[in-house]
Every structure is written in structure tokens, then in C-alpha cells.
Amino acid sequence: MKKIRLAVLGSVVSLLAACGSTPNQQPAPVVDRTSSTARPADAVSAPAVPVPSGRGYYTVKKGDTLYRIALDVGQNWRDIVAWNNLTNPNDIKVDQVLRVAPPDRTGPVQTAAVAAAPGAGLDVKPLGAPGTAAPAAAPMAPGGNKTGPRGDKRAYSESALAELEKPDAAPATAAPATAAKPEASHAAEKPAAASQPATVDDEGVSWMWPAEGKVVGTFEGGKKGVDIAGKDGQAVLAAAGGKVMYAGSGIRGYGNLVIIKHTNNLLSAYAHNKTILVKEGQSVTKGQKIAEMGKSDSDSVKLHFEIRQQGKPVDPSKYLPPR
Secondary structure (H helix, E strand, O other), X not given: OHHHHHHHHHHHHHHHHHHHOXXXXXXXXXXXXXXXXXXXXXXXXXOOOOOOOOOOEEEOOOOOOHHXXXXXXXXXXXXXXXXXXXXXXXXXXXXXXXXXXXOOOOHHHHHHHHHOOOOXXXXXXXXXOOOOOOOOOOOXXXXXXXXXXXXXXXXXXXXHXXXXXXXXXXXXXXXXXXXXXXXXXXXXXXXXXXXXXXXXXXXXXXXXXXXXXXXXXXHHHOOOOEEEEOOOOOEEEOOOOEEEEEEEOOOOOOOEEEEEEOOOOEEEEEEEEEEEOOOOOOEEXXXXXXXXXXXXXXXXXXXXXXXXXXXXXXXXXXXXXXX
16 A cells, blocks of 8 residues: 555656756847947938039139139239138149139128018018017008998997097008008118129229330230230339239249239239339339339240239230320
8 A cells, every 4th residue: 555655656746847847948039139230320421511612712723823813813812812711822732612702791781682672462571670560460452431330239320430440540641651661672772783893993994005015926816915025124014003913923934923903803914024123012003113024934035914804814905005
């Protein structure tokens, strides 16, 4: 009997041991959720900054110098240095974009004039005018005086009619002020039109020949000006009054060069000099001796003379008096 009990007890113990054991299982997969396929913030490329271009800007080409660029655009090289914050005027690089015109200061004025222009049937408010009272609501279409009270339940009477007509009198008095707004907007546009560069000063410049001698090269011959043959040391005169914009030898092919600015649009250039007698920023008068003729950067003694309008060479014979 004891043997049977022991056998049953052993079977129960074995069964319990079998239930308590854990079968071999594959470990649960571990997913690393810290990694991401998204790029770090610093890896995302920043949007490209637009490069200024168009009128008033110049892209440096191979072989350019700041002095040559200044001559071609009709500006003082010192102004270009200031507009572009250049520390060294000789350190410009190919494909570099330079501002070659003064910053435009008329834009905000024109924008304000346009913003203040009244629209048809619209309540237009001028920009940049905080604190301005909102315009009154548009008056009702004129339809004559009322002949009866509005749709309330008061009985008709002359006193009720007079009382109801009072609010309509205010828009009638405000109408002239509203009608005056278009005239004010047109007046605001007039200064913008007057700010356009005038050419009257160009026509008022009095010219003379810068040197005596035979003309050995003409504008029609593919040159940017005229060549006047002469003697070594011969006087070179200012063809018109103005201010010396450049005096030096930094522009290849021109030798010792003097540039005089006469108006905002016109300048004259005197090249291949032997000696320069004026300095930058100096005011000169018509006929004043500014240099002595020579052959710097030239194979013969001559004066190369140019007139440029807005930086572009023009035929000097159209400005100089006939000989």
C-alpha cells in the first residue's frame, strides 16, 4: 500500500515539475526606437540666399579691376568700395557681385503713394499710419429726403421725421473730405515723378577740345573715343568743368589716366599722359591744364580722349565744337 502511495506521490511531483519548467523560447526582438532616418537639424541644408542682380549690380569677370569697373559704370571707385564694404579695392574675385549704383532711397516714398491710392468701392487705409481714425462707413446712395419714418412702430409726425433725418446729415458733410482724397494721392505722386534724373544739366555742359593736334583715331574706327597726336609734355586741358573722379594708372591700357565727372551722367577720360597734375576730388574748370601728354601704355605720344554717358562711351565729335 505504501509502495502505491509513493508511486502516486512521485508521479504528482514529476507532473508539477514538468508544469513549472519553461520551454526553450526565442528571445523577444528588441527594437531600437532611438534611431531615426530623419536628418539632424544641422544636416538640413539652409536655403540659398538670393544673389542680387540686375540694374545697379555688376558681376566681376576675369581680368576686371575695380578701377576698370568704375570707369565702365561711370562711378567713382571710392564709392563702389564704400557701397560694398571692401577693405582692399584690389581684392575682388571672379563672379563676385558688386553694387555699382547708390542705394535707392525713393522706393518707400513711391510705395506709400501707391498704398494710399483710393480703390473703387474699397476701404483703403494708408500703410504705416498708426493711430489714424478709421474712415466713416460709406453713405447710403442718395435718394432724396425721406417722406416718412423708418420701419419702427412710431406714428408718423413732422417731429419724428425731423429726428430720423438727423443721422443722415453727417455723411453729407463728410462727403467733400472724402472726395478730396484722390487729389491728395495725386499730389503725393508728383514728388516721385520729380525725383527722376534730369538731362538738362547734360545739355548745359560747355565743351572744348582737350589738346591741339591731329586726330589719328576716331570713334567710328572701333575706338571708345578719339586719339589726338601731339608732342611729349604737351598740355592736356579739361574739356569741361567738373570734379576729378580718378587720377592714376590702375586701369590697364590707359596708362596715366584722368577722369573728370561733369554731371551725374557725363564724364570725360584723358589717357596715356606723361604726368598728372591734378588729384582726386579736385574741382577743375574748362580749359585748365590737368596733365602733360605722353605715351604711357601706348606706342606713340598721343592723348586718348573719351566721353561717357552713364558709363557707356559716346562719340566725342557730337559734343566737341567743330575745328
